[in-house]
Amino acid sequence: MTALLEVEDLRIAYGKIEAVKGISFKVEAGEVVTLIGTNGAGKTTTLRTISGLLKPVGGQIKFNGRSLRKVPAHQIVSLGLAHSPEGRHIFPRMTIEDNLLLGAFLRNDREGIAKDVQRAYDLFPILGERRRQAAGTLSGGEQQMLAMGRALMSQPKLLMLDEPSMGLSPIMMQKIMATIAELKAQGTTILLVEQNAQAALSLADHGHVMEIGKVVLSGSGQDLLHDESVRKAYLGED
Amino acid sequence: MNELPQQLVNGLLLGSMYGLVAIGYTMVYGIVQLINFAHGEIFMTGGFGALSVWLILPGGTTMWVALPLMIIGAVLVATTVAIGAERFAYRPLRGGPRLAPLITAIGLSLALQQAVWAWYPEAKSARTFPQLSGGPFHIGNVTIQTGDVFLLIAAPVCMAVLAYFVNRTRTGRGMQATAQDPDTAKLMGVNTDRIIVIAFALGAVFAAVGAVAYGLKYGIVDYKMGFLLGLKAFTAAVLGGIGNIYGAMIGGLVLGTAETMATAYINHIPGMQQLGGQSWADVWAFVLLILVLLFRPQGLLGERVADRA
Numbered sequence: 001m002t003a004l005l006e007v008e009d010l011r012i013a014y015g016k017i018e019a020v021k022g023i024s025f026k027v028e029a030g031e032v033v034t035l036i037g038t039n040g041a042g043k044t045t046t047l048r049t050i051s052g053l054l055k056p057v058g059g060q061i062k063f064n065g066r067s068l069r070k071v072p073a074h075q076i077v078s079l080g081l082a083h084s085p086e087g088r089h090i091f092p093r094m095t096i097e098d099n100l101l102l103g104a105f106l107r108n109d110r111e112g113i114a115k116d117v118q119r120a121y122d123l124f125p126i127l128g129e130r131r132r133q134a135a136g137t138l139s140g141g142e143q144q145m146l147a148m149g150r151a152l153m154s155q156p157k158l159l160m161l162d163e164p165s166m167g168l169s170p171i172m173m174q175k176i177m178a179t180i181a182e183l184k185a186q187g188t189t190i191l192l193v194e195q196n197a198q199a200a201l202s203l204a205d206h207g208h209v210m211e212i213g214k215v216v217l218s219g220s221g222q223d224l225l226h227d228e229s230v231r232k233a234y235l236g237e238d
Numbered sequence: 239m240n241e242l243p244q245q246l247v248n249g250l251l252l253g254s255m256y257g258l259v260a261i262g263y264t265m266v267y268g269i270v271q272l273i274n275f276a277h278g279e280i281f282m283t284g285g286f287g288a289l290s291v292w293l294i295l296p297g298g299t300t301m302w303v304a305l306p307l308m309i310i311g312a313v314l315v316a317t318t319v320a321i322g323a324e325r326f327a328y329r330p331l332r333g334g335p336r337l338a339p340l341i342t343a344i345g346l347s348l349a350l351q352q353a354v355w356a357w358y359p360e361a362k363s364a365r366t367f368p369q370l371s372g373g374p375f376h377i378g379n380v381t382i383q384t385g386d387v388f389l390l391i392a393a394p395v396c397m398a399v400l401a402y403f404v405n406r407t408r409t410g411r412g413m414q415a416t417a418q419d420p421d422t423a424k425l426m427g428v429n430t431d432r433i434i435v436i437a438f439a440l441g442a443v444f445a446a447v448g449a450v451a452y453g454l455k456y457g458i459v460d461y462k463m464g465f466l467l468g469l470k471a472f473t474a475a476v477l478g479g480i481g482n483i484y485g486a487m488i489g490g491l492v493l494g495t496a497e498t499m500a501t502a503y504i505n506h507i508p509g510m511q512q513l514g515g516q517s518w519a520d521v522w523a524f525v526l527l528i529l530v531l532l533f534r535p536q537g538l539l540g541e542r543v544a545d546r547a
Contacts, residue, residue: 053421053424074423074424074428076425077426078427089419091414091419091422093414094411094415101411102412102415102426102428103426105408105415105426150426
C-alpha cells in the first residue's frame with residue numbers, strides 16, 4: 001500500500017538560493033508525522049510547496065498516489081489536503097463563522113457544513129461564543145483555534161499544521177497540543193511542523209529533524225525524543 | 239435658503255453617480271492593490287455601448303423598451319473592455335514593479351479615448367444620448383429631472399445587489415478572503431485569478447450603469463467623459479476609504495453633496511463672491527480630496543492599516 005503523502009527528493013529554491021535540498025518523507029493514513037528543526041530549516045517552505053503556493057525545482061510530491069506537480073494551489077484542498085499556515089492567517093475582518101465557512105469553500109453539502117461548523121464550536125467553545133465577532137479581535141491562541149477549525153472544515157484526509165504553538169502562552173500551547181492529541185485519537189492524519197520539539201515528538205508516530213534544507217535524522221517520535229543529539233540540539237539539554 | 243433641499247437632492251444624485259463608478263476603483267484596489275486609472279474610460283465605453291444599442295434599434299422604439307437593452311449593451315461593452323484590460327494589460331505585469339501597471343493604466347486610458355474618438359462614428363464631438371420622456375417630478379418644492387429618476391432607482395438597487403453579493407454569496411466571501419489574504423484564500427480553494435477577473439467585471443457593470451445614468455442626466459456621451467468623472471469617482475473612493483465598497487458609495491455621496499453645496503453657496507460668503515458658480519465645482523471637489531489626504535488619509539470608512547498585515 002502506498003502512503004497518503006509521499007515526498008521524494010524535494011528541492012525548493014528562492015531565486016538561486018536553495019532552501020530545501022532534496023528531502024524525502026512519507027505520511028501514512030492515520031499517522032501523526034512531525035518535521036522539527038530550527039528557524040530556516042525549510043519546514044514552512046516544504047509545507048507551502050506541498051500546498052502549491054511555491055513551485056519546487058525538483059523532486060516529487062504524491063498525494064493519494066497522485067502527483068501534485070501540475071495541480072494549482074487553489075485545487076489542492078479539494079484533493080483532501082488542508083493547510084493551517086504559519087502565523088495563523090485567519091481573515092481578520094471577517095466573522096469567525098465566515099472564516100470557518102471559507103474552510104468549506106468548495107463543499108456543497110449545506111447540512112454537512114452546518115454540522116462541521118458546530119463540531120468546530122464543540123472543539124473550541126470560545127469560537128462559538130464569538131461567532132459573529134471579527135476574527136481579528138481574537139487573541140493569538142483563539143486565532144490558532146480558528147485556523148485549525150477552519151482547516152478541518154474541508155474534511156481533509158491530511159491536516160498540515162504549521163507552528164500551531166508559535167507565540168502562544170504556555171497554557172494556550174498546552175490547550176492546542178491537547179487538541180492535536182484529540183484529533184489524532186479521532187484518527188485524523190496530521191503533518192505537524194513545530195519548533196516545540198518536545199511537544200511535537202511526544203505526539204508523533206514519526207519525526208524528521210531538518211537542518212538547513214535537509215533531513216538529518218528520522219525515527220519514531222519516541223526514539224527521537226530520547227535521542228541524545230536531538231535532546232542536545234532541540235530540547236535544550238546539555 | 240429655501241433652495242437648500244433642492245441642492246441637497248442635486249448633490250446626492252450627482253454623488254450616487256460618482257459612487258457607482260467609484261465601486262470599480264475600490265474593488266480592484268481592494269483585491270490587487272492597483273489603481274485602475276483606465277476605469278474612467280471603461281465607464282465611457284459603457285456609455286457608447288448604450289448609445290450603440292439605441293442606434294441599432296428601429297426608430298420610434300420607446301425608451302421603456304430601449305432602456306433595459308441599452309443597459310445590457312453598456313454592461314456588455316464595459317465588462318468586455320475591463321476583462322480584456324485585466325487579461326492583456328495588467329495580468330502580464332502582476333508581480334512586477336508597482337509603477338508598471340499604473341503607467342499601463344494611463345496608457346490604456348489614452349488608447350481607449352483615442353480609439354473611440356477615431357473609430358466610433360461621429361464621436362469627435364459629443365453625441366446626443368436619448369432621453370426619457372415625461373417629468374420632471376415635483377416632491378414638495380424639490381424638483382427631480384426626468385433623467386435623474388434612473389439614478390434615483392439604479393444606485394440603491396446596485397448597492398443592495400453588491401452588498402448581497404459580497405456578504406451572502408460564496409464568490410463574495412471568496413472575494414473578501416482574497417482581499418484580506420490572497421495566499422491563504424488559495425489554501426481555502428479560492429481561485430484568486432478568477433476573483434480578480436470578477437472584481438474587474440463587477441466594477442465595469444456598475445460603471446456601465448453609471449454611464450447610462452450620465453447619458454440620461456446630461457443628454458450626451460463623449461469620448462472624454464471618463465476623464466473628469468473618473469477622477470471624481472477615484473476621489474470618492476479615496477474619500478470613503480479605498481478598498482471599502484460602502485466607503486465608495488458614501489464617498490461619492492459626500493463628494494457630490496460637498497461639490498454641489500460649495501458651488502451653490504460659497505459665493506454667499508463675504509469676500510468669496512467670485513468663487514461661486516459651476517466653473518468652480520471641480521475645484522471644490524479636489525480641494526476636498528486634498529483635505530482628506532491631509533487629515534484622514536485612510537478615508538472616512540478606511541480600515542486601520544494595522545490589520546492589513
